[in-house]
Amino acid sequence: MKKTTRREFFKTTFRAGAGIAVASVASPVVSWGKETESATLPAILGGSRSHAGGWPAWPVWKSPEFDGKLLEVMRSGVWSRAHNTDAFEARWAEMLGAKRCLSVVNGTNSLITALAQAGIGVGDEVITTPYTFVATVQAILMNGAIPVFADVDRETFQIDPVQIERKITKRTKAILPVHILGIPADMDRIMDIARRHGLIVIEDACQAHLASYGGKPVGTIGFAGCFSFQNSKNLPIGEGGAIVSDDDDFMDRCFSYHNLGFPYGSRAGSLSGAFMVGGKVRFSEYQAAIGLLELQDLERASALRWENGQYLTSKIAGIPGITPARLYPKTTRAVYHLFPFRYDKEQFCGMPRALFLRALEAEGVPCSSGYTPLQTQPFIRAAFESKLYRKVYPKSLLKYDAYLLKNSCPESDALCDEEAVWLTQNMLLAGHREMDEIAAAIEKVYSNAGRIMDASKKGEI
Numbered sequence: 001m002k003k004t005t006r007r008e009f010f011k012t013t014f015r016a017g018a019g020i021a022v023a024s025v026a027s028p029v030v031s032w033g034k035e036t037e038s039a040t041l042p043a044i045l046g047g048s049r050s051h052a053g054g055w056p057a058w059p060v061w062k063s064p065e066f067d068g069k070l071l072e073v074m075r076s077g078v079w080s081r082a083h084n085t086d087a088f089e090a091r092w093a094e095m096l097g098a099k100r101c102l103s104v105v106n107g108t109n110s111l112i113t114a115l116a117q118a119g120i121g122v123g124d125e126v127i128t129t130p131y132t133f134v135a136t137v138q139a140i141l142m143n144g145a146i147p148v149f150a151d152v153d154r155e156t157f158q159i160d161p162v163q164i165e166r167k168i169t170k171r172t173k174a175i176l177p178v179h180i181l182g183i184p185a186d187m188d189r190i191m192d193i194a195r196r197h198g199l200i201v202i203e204d205a206c207q208a209h210l211a212s213y214g215g216k217p218v219g220t221i222g223f224a225g226c227f228s229f230q231n232s233k234n235l236p237i238g239e240g241g242a243i244v245s246d247d248d249d250f251m252d253r254c255f256s257y258h259n260l261g262f263p264y265g266s267r268a269g270s271l272s273g274a275f276m277v278g279g280k281v282r283f284s285e286y287q288a289a290i291g292l293l294e295l296q297d298l299e300r301a302s303a304l305r306w307e308n309g310q311y312l313t314s315k316i317a318g319i320p321g322i323t324p325a326r327l328y329p330k331t332t333r334a335v336y337h338l339f340p341f342r343y344d345k346e347q348f349c350g351m352p353r354a355l356f357l358r359a360l361e362a363e364g365v366p367c368s369s370g371y372t373p374l375q376t377q378p379f380i381r382a383a384f385e386s387k388l389y390r391k392v393y394p395k396s397l398l399k400y401d402a403y404l405l406k407n408s409c410p411e412s413d414a415l416c417d418e419e420a421v422w423l424t425q426n427m428l429l430a431g432h433r434e435m436d437e438i439a440a441a442i443e444k445v446y447s448n449a450g451r452i453m454d455a456s457k458k459g460e461i
Protein backbone atom coordinates (compact mmCIF):
# COMPACT_ATOMS: atom_id res chain seq x y z
CA MET A 1 0.00 0.00 0.00
CA LYS A 2 1.27 3.41 -0.97
CA LYS A 3 1.43 5.66 2.05
CA THR A 4 0.34 9.23 1.65
CA THR A 5 1.38 11.70 4.26
CA ARG A 6 -1.20 14.13 5.40
CA ARG A 7 0.57 17.01 3.71
CA GLU A 8 0.84 15.16 0.43
CA PHE A 9 -2.79 14.35 0.71
CA PHE A 10 -3.90 17.90 1.17
CA LYS A 11 -1.78 18.93 -1.76
CA THR A 12 -3.37 16.37 -4.01
CA THR A 13 -6.87 16.87 -2.71
CA PHE A 14 -6.78 20.59 -3.03
CA ARG A 15 -5.39 20.17 -6.48
CA ALA A 16 -8.04 17.64 -7.36
CA GLY A 17 -10.93 19.18 -5.45
CA ALA A 18 -13.72 20.23 -7.75
CA GLY A 19 -14.06 24.00 -7.84
CA ILE A 20 -11.04 24.51 -5.58
CA ALA A 21 -8.64 25.70 -8.18
CA VAL A 22 -6.11 26.96 -5.71
CA ALA A 23 -2.87 25.26 -6.41
CA SER A 24 -0.90 27.79 -4.42
CA VAL A 25 -3.05 27.84 -1.33
CA ALA A 26 -2.20 30.46 1.23
CA SER A 27 -1.20 28.80 4.45
CA PRO A 28 -4.04 30.14 6.68
CA VAL A 29 -6.53 28.46 4.38
CA VAL A 30 -4.67 25.18 4.56
CA SER A 31 -4.58 25.12 8.33
CA TRP A 32 -8.27 25.96 8.51
CA GLY A 33 -8.95 23.12 6.11
CA LYS A 34 -6.80 20.74 8.08
CA GLU A 35 -8.76 21.18 11.29
CA THR A 36 -12.22 20.53 9.91
CA GLU A 37 -11.17 18.08 7.26
CA SER A 38 -9.14 15.85 9.54
CA ALA A 39 -12.15 14.63 11.50
CA THR A 40 -14.35 13.97 8.50
CA LEU A 41 -11.66 12.82 6.11
CA PRO A 42 -11.11 9.06 5.93
CA ALA A 43 -7.86 7.94 7.55
CA ILE A 44 -6.82 6.18 4.36
CA LEU A 45 -6.67 9.65 2.76
CA GLY A 46 -4.78 11.17 5.67
CA GLY A 47 -7.61 12.08 8.04
CA SER A 48 -7.65 11.09 11.69
CA ARG A 49 -8.69 7.57 12.67
CA SER A 50 -12.19 6.82 13.94
CA HIS A 51 -10.71 4.55 16.59
CA ALA A 52 -7.33 5.60 17.87
CA GLY A 53 -6.65 3.09 20.65
CA GLY A 54 -6.18 -0.65 20.65
CA TRP A 55 -8.73 -3.43 21.11
CA PRO A 56 -9.18 -5.91 23.96
CA ALA A 57 -6.41 -8.51 23.78
CA TRP A 58 -7.18 -12.16 23.17
CA PRO A 59 -6.80 -14.59 24.84
CA VAL A 60 -6.74 -13.19 28.36
CA TRP A 61 -4.48 -14.62 31.05
CA LYS A 62 -5.19 -12.97 34.38
CA SER A 63 -1.86 -12.87 36.14
CA PRO A 64 -1.16 -13.37 38.99
CA GLU A 65 -4.74 -14.57 39.68
CA PHE A 66 -4.49 -17.58 37.32
CA ASP A 67 -0.82 -18.41 37.89
CA GLY A 68 -1.23 -20.45 41.06
CA LYS A 69 -3.74 -22.93 39.69
CA LEU A 70 -1.66 -23.73 36.62
CA LEU A 71 1.55 -24.00 38.61
CA GLU A 72 -0.19 -26.33 41.05
CA VAL A 73 -0.94 -28.71 38.20
CA MET A 74 2.58 -28.45 36.83
CA ARG A 75 4.15 -29.03 40.23
CA SER A 76 1.93 -32.04 40.94
CA GLY A 77 3.54 -33.98 38.11
CA VAL A 78 0.10 -35.29 37.11
CA TRP A 79 -0.18 -33.97 33.60
CA SER A 80 -2.14 -36.68 31.86
CA ARG A 81 -5.92 -36.96 32.16
CA ALA A 82 -7.03 -36.95 35.83
CA HIS A 83 -9.31 -35.00 38.21
CA ASN A 84 -8.87 -31.54 36.61
CA THR A 85 -10.09 -32.97 33.33
CA ASP A 86 -13.06 -34.58 35.08
CA ALA A 87 -13.83 -31.26 36.75
CA PHE A 88 -13.63 -29.35 33.47
CA GLU A 89 -15.99 -31.79 31.76
CA ALA A 90 -18.45 -31.65 34.64
CA ARG A 91 -18.41 -27.86 34.65
CA TRP A 92 -18.85 -27.47 30.89
CA ALA A 93 -21.71 -29.98 30.86
CA GLU A 94 -23.33 -28.13 33.75
CA MET A 95 -23.03 -24.73 32.07
CA LEU A 96 -24.67 -26.10 28.92
CA GLY A 97 -27.29 -28.18 30.69
CA ALA A 98 -25.96 -31.30 28.96
CA LYS A 99 -25.94 -34.69 30.64
CA ARG A 100 -22.41 -35.58 29.61
CA CYS A 101 -19.25 -33.95 28.28
CA LEU A 102 -16.03 -35.51 27.02
CA SER A 103 -12.95 -33.41 26.40
CA VAL A 104 -10.58 -34.21 23.55
CA VAL A 105 -7.43 -32.66 22.11
CA ASN A 106 -9.21 -30.19 19.82
CA GLY A 107 -12.42 -29.34 18.00
CA THR A 108 -11.45 -31.25 14.89
CA ASN A 109 -11.12 -34.46 16.89
CA SER A 110 -14.36 -33.80 18.73
CA LEU A 111 -16.09 -33.86 15.34
CA ILE A 112 -14.17 -36.91 14.12
CA THR A 113 -14.98 -38.79 17.34
CA ALA A 114 -18.65 -37.79 17.45
CA LEU A 115 -19.28 -38.71 13.83
CA ALA A 116 -17.49 -42.05 14.21
CA GLN A 117 -19.40 -43.03 17.35
CA ALA A 118 -22.71 -41.88 15.92
CA GLY A 119 -22.08 -44.62 13.38
CA ILE A 120 -21.16 -42.43 10.44
CA GLY A 121 -18.55 -43.75 8.09
CA VAL A 122 -17.83 -45.41 4.79
CA GLY A 123 -20.79 -45.34 2.41
CA ASP A 124 -22.58 -42.47 4.17
CA GLU A 125 -23.30 -38.93 3.13
CA VAL A 126 -23.26 -36.07 5.62
CA ILE A 127 -24.96 -32.79 4.77
CA THR A 128 -23.17 -29.69 5.95
CA THR A 129 -22.57 -26.05 5.10
CA PRO A 130 -19.90 -24.81 2.70
CA TYR A 131 -19.50 -21.68 4.81
CA THR A 132 -17.38 -23.11 7.60
CA PHE A 133 -13.87 -23.85 8.76
CA VAL A 134 -12.18 -26.68 6.87
CA ALA A 135 -12.19 -28.93 9.96
CA THR A 136 -15.95 -29.54 9.67
CA VAL A 137 -15.49 -31.15 6.28
CA GLN A 138 -12.21 -32.89 7.10
CA ALA A 139 -13.99 -34.66 9.97
CA ILE A 140 -16.49 -36.14 7.51
CA LEU A 141 -13.72 -37.30 5.16
CA MET A 142 -11.59 -38.64 8.02
CA ASN A 143 -14.46 -41.05 8.68
CA GLY A 144 -14.63 -42.14 5.06
CA ALA A 145 -17.97 -40.45 4.43
CA ILE A 146 -18.91 -38.02 1.67
CA PRO A 147 -19.59 -34.36 2.47
CA VAL A 148 -22.64 -32.96 0.73
CA PHE A 149 -23.03 -29.20 0.73
CA ALA A 150 -26.29 -27.42 1.36
CA ASP A 151 -25.91 -23.78 0.45
CA VAL A 152 -26.37 -21.02 2.99
CA ASP A 153 -29.02 -18.38 3.40
CA ARG A 154 -26.95 -15.34 2.57
CA GLU A 155 -28.90 -13.14 4.96
CA THR A 156 -28.06 -15.27 8.00
CA PHE A 157 -24.74 -16.77 6.84
CA GLN A 158 -26.13 -20.12 8.09
CA ILE A 159 -26.97 -23.40 6.36
CA ASP A 160 -30.33 -23.11 4.60
CA PRO A 161 -32.84 -25.80 5.68
CA VAL A 162 -34.51 -25.66 2.26
CA GLN A 163 -31.22 -26.63 0.66
CA ILE A 164 -30.65 -29.42 3.22
CA GLU A 165 -33.88 -31.12 2.29
CA ARG A 166 -33.00 -30.97 -1.40
CA LYS A 167 -29.71 -32.75 -0.80
CA ILE A 168 -31.05 -35.81 1.01
CA THR A 169 -30.40 -39.13 -0.77
CA LYS A 170 -30.66 -42.75 0.31
CA ARG A 171 -27.05 -42.50 1.50
CA THR A 172 -27.66 -39.51 3.78
CA LYS A 173 -27.01 -40.45 7.38
CA ALA A 174 -26.49 -37.19 9.22
CA ILE A 175 -26.82 -33.44 9.16
CA LEU A 176 -23.85 -31.48 10.49
CA PRO A 177 -25.09 -27.92 10.97
CA VAL A 178 -22.49 -25.38 12.00
CA HIS A 179 -23.42 -22.38 14.14
CA ILE A 180 -20.96 -20.43 12.14
CA LEU A 181 -19.58 -17.14 13.47
CA GLY A 182 -21.21 -17.96 16.81
CA ILE A 183 -24.71 -17.41 15.42
CA PRO A 184 -27.31 -20.16 15.90
CA ALA A 185 -28.44 -22.04 12.80
CA ASP A 186 -32.16 -22.57 12.25
CA MET A 187 -32.36 -25.60 14.55
CA ASP A 188 -36.15 -26.10 14.66
CA ARG A 189 -36.32 -26.63 10.93
CA ILE A 190 -33.13 -28.71 10.89
CA MET A 191 -34.41 -30.99 13.68
CA ASP A 192 -37.74 -31.31 11.90
CA ILE A 193 -36.04 -32.40 8.66
CA ALA A 194 -33.89 -34.86 10.62
CA ARG A 195 -36.93 -36.39 12.33
CA ARG A 196 -38.86 -36.76 9.11
CA HIS A 197 -35.95 -38.46 7.33
CA GLY A 198 -34.47 -40.41 10.24
CA LEU A 199 -31.16 -38.53 10.25
CA ILE A 200 -28.71 -37.89 13.08
CA VAL A 201 -27.90 -34.26 13.90
CA ILE A 202 -24.43 -33.42 15.18
CA GLU A 203 -23.92 -29.73 15.84
CA ASP A 204 -20.61 -28.07 15.10
CA ALA A 205 -20.69 -25.47 17.86
CA CYS A 206 -16.94 -24.86 17.68
CA GLN A 207 -17.53 -21.11 17.35
CA ALA A 208 -20.67 -20.89 19.42
CA HIS A 209 -19.98 -21.41 23.15
CA LEU A 210 -23.08 -20.34 25.09
CA ALA A 211 -24.99 -19.16 22.04
CA SER A 212 -28.60 -20.22 22.42
CA TYR A 213 -31.71 -20.91 20.41
CA GLY A 214 -35.13 -21.01 22.04
CA GLY A 215 -33.31 -20.59 25.35
CA LYS A 216 -31.29 -23.79 24.81
CA PRO A 217 -27.51 -23.60 24.40
CA VAL A 218 -26.44 -24.70 20.92
CA GLY A 219 -24.65 -28.02 20.93
CA THR A 220 -27.40 -29.47 23.16
CA ILE A 221 -30.21 -29.40 20.61
CA GLY A 222 -29.13 -32.21 18.29
CA PHE A 223 -27.94 -35.70 19.20
CA ALA A 224 -24.48 -34.35 20.04
CA GLY A 225 -22.58 -31.07 19.98
CA CYS A 226 -18.91 -30.35 19.34
CA PHE A 227 -16.78 -27.50 20.69
CA SER A 228 -13.31 -26.12 20.07
CA PHE A 229 -11.08 -24.37 22.59
CA GLN A 230 -8.42 -23.31 20.09
CA ASN A 231 -6.61 -20.05 20.85
CA SER A 232 -8.92 -17.70 18.96
CA LYS A 233 -12.18 -19.27 20.15
CA ASN A 234 -14.48 -17.66 22.68
CA LEU A 235 -13.28 -20.24 25.22
CA PRO A 236 -9.55 -20.38 24.55
CA ILE A 237 -7.14 -23.03 25.81
CA GLY A 238 -4.70 -23.04 22.89
CA GLU A 239 -5.86 -26.46 21.82
CA GLY A 240 -8.82 -28.38 23.14
CA GLY A 241 -12.25 -29.64 22.24
CA ALA A 242 -15.31 -31.31 23.71
CA ILE A 243 -18.32 -33.42 22.80
CA VAL A 244 -21.59 -33.11 24.67
CA SER A 245 -24.63 -35.35 24.52
CA ASP A 246 -27.41 -36.77 26.69
CA ASP A 247 -26.90 -40.27 25.29
CA ASP A 248 -24.93 -42.36 27.79
CA ASP A 249 -24.10 -45.23 25.47
CA PHE A 250 -22.81 -42.84 22.80
CA MET A 251 -20.74 -40.90 25.34
CA ASP A 252 -19.28 -44.11 26.78
CA ARG A 253 -18.27 -45.15 23.28
CA CYS A 254 -16.76 -41.73 22.61
CA PHE A 255 -14.75 -42.08 25.79
CA SER A 256 -13.44 -45.49 24.74
CA TYR A 257 -12.64 -44.24 21.26
CA HIS A 258 -10.64 -41.34 22.70
CA ASN A 259 -8.74 -43.74 24.95
CA LEU A 260 -7.45 -46.56 22.75
CA GLY A 261 -10.70 -48.52 22.84
CA PHE A 262 -10.60 -49.27 26.57
CA PRO A 263 -14.02 -49.82 28.16
CA TYR A 264 -15.71 -46.99 30.02
CA GLY A 265 -18.98 -46.38 31.84
CA SER A 266 -21.48 -49.17 31.35
CA ARG A 267 -18.82 -51.38 29.78
CA ALA A 268 -16.21 -50.89 32.47
CA GLY A 269 -15.79 -53.89 34.71
CA SER A 270 -17.44 -56.40 32.41
CA LEU A 271 -14.74 -56.20 29.76
CA SER A 272 -11.03 -56.53 30.17
CA GLY A 273 -8.66 -54.90 27.71
CA ALA A 274 -9.47 -52.78 24.71
CA PHE A 275 -12.75 -53.85 23.15
CA MET A 276 -13.05 -51.49 20.19
CA VAL A 277 -10.90 -49.60 17.73
CA GLY A 278 -9.83 -46.27 19.12
CA GLY A 279 -7.17 -43.63 18.95
CA LYS A 280 -5.81 -41.50 21.73
CA VAL A 281 -7.00 -37.92 21.77
CA ARG A 282 -7.12 -37.17 25.48
CA PHE A 283 -7.06 -33.79 27.12
CA SER A 284 -4.21 -33.02 29.48
CA GLU A 285 -4.44 -31.70 33.02
CA TYR A 286 -2.91 -28.34 32.17
CA GLN A 287 -5.40 -27.89 29.34
CA ALA A 288 -8.16 -28.62 31.84
CA ALA A 289 -6.71 -26.21 34.39
CA ILE A 290 -6.56 -23.41 31.81
CA GLY A 291 -10.07 -24.29 30.69
CA LEU A 292 -11.47 -24.11 34.21
CA LEU A 293 -9.89 -20.69 34.68
CA GLU A 294 -11.12 -19.37 31.33
CA LEU A 295 -14.62 -20.69 31.99
CA GLN A 296 -14.95 -18.29 34.91
CA ASP A 297 -15.41 -15.36 32.57
CA LEU A 298 -17.25 -17.02 29.69
CA GLU A 299 -20.79 -16.16 30.74
CA ARG A 300 -19.99 -12.49 31.30
CA ALA A 301 -18.04 -12.19 28.06
CA SER A 302 -20.72 -14.01 26.05
CA ALA A 303 -23.44 -11.72 27.39
CA LEU A 304 -21.30 -8.70 26.52
CA ARG A 305 -20.64 -9.89 22.96
CA TRP A 306 -24.36 -10.43 22.49
CA GLU A 307 -25.21 -7.02 23.87
CA ASN A 308 -22.55 -5.20 21.85
CA GLY A 309 -23.34 -7.25 18.75
CA GLN A 310 -26.97 -6.15 18.88
CA TYR A 311 -25.96 -2.57 19.57
CA LEU A 312 -23.50 -2.50 16.67
CA THR A 313 -26.12 -4.09 14.42
CA SER A 314 -28.52 -1.26 15.22
CA LYS A 315 -25.83 1.35 14.58
CA ILE A 316 -24.75 0.12 11.14
CA ALA A 317 -27.98 -1.33 9.75
CA GLY A 318 -28.98 2.03 8.32
CA ILE A 319 -25.80 2.62 6.34
CA PRO A 320 -26.51 1.99 2.64
CA GLY A 321 -24.70 -1.09 1.38
CA ILE A 322 -24.11 -2.51 4.86
CA THR A 323 -26.28 -5.45 5.95
CA PRO A 324 -25.58 -7.12 9.29
CA ALA A 325 -26.43 -10.81 9.61
CA ARG A 326 -30.11 -11.52 10.19
CA LEU A 327 -30.80 -13.78 13.15
CA TYR A 328 -33.44 -16.50 13.19
CA PRO A 329 -36.41 -15.45 15.35
CA LYS A 330 -35.77 -18.14 17.98
CA THR A 331 -32.22 -16.92 18.57
CA THR A 332 -31.91 -16.07 22.24
CA ARG A 333 -28.19 -15.36 22.08
CA ALA A 334 -25.58 -15.08 19.35
CA VAL A 335 -22.03 -14.96 20.70
CA TYR A 336 -20.39 -13.49 17.59
CA HIS A 337 -17.14 -15.38 17.49
CA LEU A 338 -17.02 -13.23 14.40
CA PHE A 339 -19.32 -10.29 13.80
CA PRO A 340 -20.35 -10.40 10.14
CA PHE A 341 -22.02 -8.00 7.78
CA ARG A 342 -22.50 -7.97 4.04
CA TYR A 343 -20.92 -5.25 1.96
CA ASP A 344 -22.45 -4.03 -1.29
CA LYS A 345 -19.86 -2.15 -3.32
CA GLU A 346 -22.51 -0.65 -5.59
CA GLN A 347 -23.48 1.61 -2.68
CA PHE A 348 -19.83 2.56 -2.25
CA CYS A 349 -19.13 3.95 -5.73
CA GLY A 350 -17.98 0.51 -6.85
CA MET A 351 -15.23 0.34 -4.21
CA PRO A 352 -13.85 -3.22 -4.22
CA ARG A 353 -14.25 -5.03 -0.91
CA ALA A 354 -10.48 -5.26 -0.50
CA LEU A 355 -10.19 -1.48 -0.63
CA PHE A 356 -13.11 -1.07 1.76
CA LEU A 357 -11.30 -3.36 4.21
CA ARG A 358 -8.12 -1.30 3.86
CA ALA A 359 -10.05 1.89 4.47
CA LEU A 360 -11.62 0.42 7.62
CA GLU A 361 -8.26 -0.86 8.82
CA ALA A 362 -6.85 2.63 8.37
CA GLU A 363 -9.67 3.91 10.61
CA GLY A 364 -8.37 1.62 13.36
CA VAL A 365 -10.98 -1.08 12.75
CA PRO A 366 -9.34 -4.44 11.98
CA CYS A 367 -11.47 -6.57 9.67
CA SER A 368 -11.30 -9.34 7.12
CA SER A 369 -13.16 -10.85 4.20
CA GLY A 370 -13.50 -14.19 5.97
CA TYR A 371 -13.66 -17.60 4.38
CA THR A 372 -12.71 -18.48 0.85
CA PRO A 373 -14.78 -21.15 -0.95
CA LEU A 374 -14.26 -24.50 0.73
CA GLN A 375 -15.97 -27.01 -1.49
CA THR A 376 -13.49 -26.42 -4.32
CA GLN A 377 -10.33 -26.87 -2.25
CA PRO A 378 -8.27 -29.88 -3.36
CA PHE A 379 -8.66 -32.00 -0.22
CA ILE A 380 -12.01 -33.46 -1.23
CA ARG A 381 -10.61 -34.59 -4.55
CA ALA A 382 -7.65 -36.12 -2.70
CA ALA A 383 -10.09 -38.16 -0.60
CA PHE A 384 -11.98 -39.28 -3.69
CA GLU A 385 -8.71 -40.44 -5.26
CA SER A 386 -7.62 -42.34 -2.14
CA LYS A 387 -7.44 -46.12 -1.94
CA LEU A 388 -10.29 -46.30 0.56
CA TYR A 389 -12.77 -44.24 -1.42
CA ARG A 390 -11.96 -45.98 -4.71
CA LYS A 391 -12.50 -49.36 -3.07
CA VAL A 392 -15.82 -48.64 -1.42
CA TYR A 393 -17.68 -46.12 -3.54
CA PRO A 394 -19.13 -46.57 -7.02
CA LYS A 395 -17.11 -44.74 -9.66
CA SER A 396 -20.08 -42.56 -10.55
CA LEU A 397 -20.11 -41.04 -7.06
CA LEU A 398 -16.44 -40.09 -7.20
CA LYS A 399 -16.58 -38.19 -10.48
CA TYR A 400 -15.14 -35.01 -9.12
CA ASP A 401 -16.39 -32.58 -11.76
CA ALA A 402 -19.92 -33.90 -11.42
CA TYR A 403 -19.57 -33.72 -7.64
CA LEU A 404 -18.48 -30.10 -7.82
CA LEU A 405 -21.37 -29.22 -10.06
CA LYS A 406 -23.88 -30.92 -7.75
CA ASN A 407 -22.31 -29.20 -4.76
CA SER A 408 -22.01 -25.72 -6.17
CA CYS A 409 -23.04 -23.13 -3.61
CA PRO A 410 -23.47 -19.74 -5.24
CA GLU A 411 -24.81 -18.07 -2.10
CA SER A 412 -21.82 -19.10 -0.02
CA ASP A 413 -19.48 -18.19 -2.88
CA ALA A 414 -20.98 -14.69 -2.98
CA LEU A 415 -20.26 -14.26 0.72
CA CYS A 416 -16.70 -15.51 0.28
CA ASP A 417 -15.83 -13.73 -2.93
CA GLU A 418 -17.71 -10.45 -2.66
CA GLU A 419 -19.83 -9.63 0.34
CA ALA A 420 -18.67 -10.84 3.74
CA VAL A 421 -16.85 -8.60 6.17
CA TRP A 422 -15.88 -9.90 9.62
CA LEU A 423 -14.86 -8.26 12.84
CA THR A 424 -13.39 -10.48 15.55
CA GLN A 425 -15.08 -11.36 18.85
CA ASN A 426 -12.55 -9.55 21.06
CA MET A 427 -13.64 -6.21 19.56
CA LEU A 428 -17.12 -6.82 20.97
CA LEU A 429 -15.60 -6.94 24.45
CA ALA A 430 -15.00 -3.18 24.27
CA GLY A 431 -17.64 -0.59 25.18
CA HIS A 432 -20.46 1.24 23.40
CA ARG A 433 -18.05 4.03 22.60
CA GLU A 434 -15.91 1.67 20.54
CA MET A 435 -19.03 0.27 18.83
CA ASP A 436 -19.94 3.86 17.96
CA GLU A 437 -16.46 4.33 16.55
CA ILE A 438 -16.78 1.24 14.35
CA ALA A 439 -20.08 2.58 13.02
CA ALA A 440 -18.54 6.03 12.51
CA ALA A 441 -15.64 4.49 10.62
CA ILE A 442 -17.97 2.69 8.22
CA GLU A 443 -20.08 5.81 7.78
CA LYS A 444 -16.98 7.86 7.07
CA VAL A 445 -15.82 5.44 4.40
CA TYR A 446 -19.34 5.46 2.96
CA SER A 447 -19.57 9.26 2.82
CA ASN A 448 -16.16 9.51 1.19
CA ALA A 449 -16.40 6.52 -1.10
CA GLY A 450 -16.09 8.70 -4.21
CA ARG A 451 -12.92 10.38 -3.00
CA ILE A 452 -11.38 7.10 -1.94
CA MET A 453 -12.14 5.65 -5.34
CA ASP A 454 -10.65 8.70 -7.06
CA ALA A 455 -7.48 8.40 -5.02
CA SER A 456 -7.30 4.70 -5.78
CA LYS A 457 -7.73 5.26 -9.52
CA LYS A 458 -4.95 7.81 -9.45
CA GLY A 459 -2.72 5.34 -7.63
CA GLU A 460 -2.44 7.59 -4.61
CA ILE A 461 -3.46 4.90 -2.14
Ligand SMILES: *Cc1c(COP(=O)(O)O)cnc(C)c1O
Pocket residue numbers: 106107108109132133135136178180204206207227228229230239240241
Ligand atom coordinates in the same frame (compact mmCIF):
# COMPACT_ATOMS: atom_id res chain seq x y z
C1 LIG B 1 -12.21 -24.07 15.07
C2 LIG B 1 -13.25 -24.88 14.38
C3 LIG B 1 -13.17 -26.27 14.29
C4 LIG B 1 -11.98 -27.06 14.70
O1 LIG B 1 -11.55 -26.83 15.97
P1 LIG B 1 -9.99 -26.98 16.33
O2 LIG B 1 -9.97 -26.90 17.81
O3 LIG B 1 -9.26 -25.88 15.67
O4 LIG B 1 -9.55 -28.32 15.84
C5 LIG B 1 -14.23 -26.93 13.70
N1 LIG B 1 -15.29 -26.27 13.20
C6 LIG B 1 -15.38 -24.93 13.26
C7 LIG B 1 -16.60 -24.25 12.71
C8 LIG B 1 -14.36 -24.19 13.82
O5 LIG B 1 -14.43 -22.86 13.84
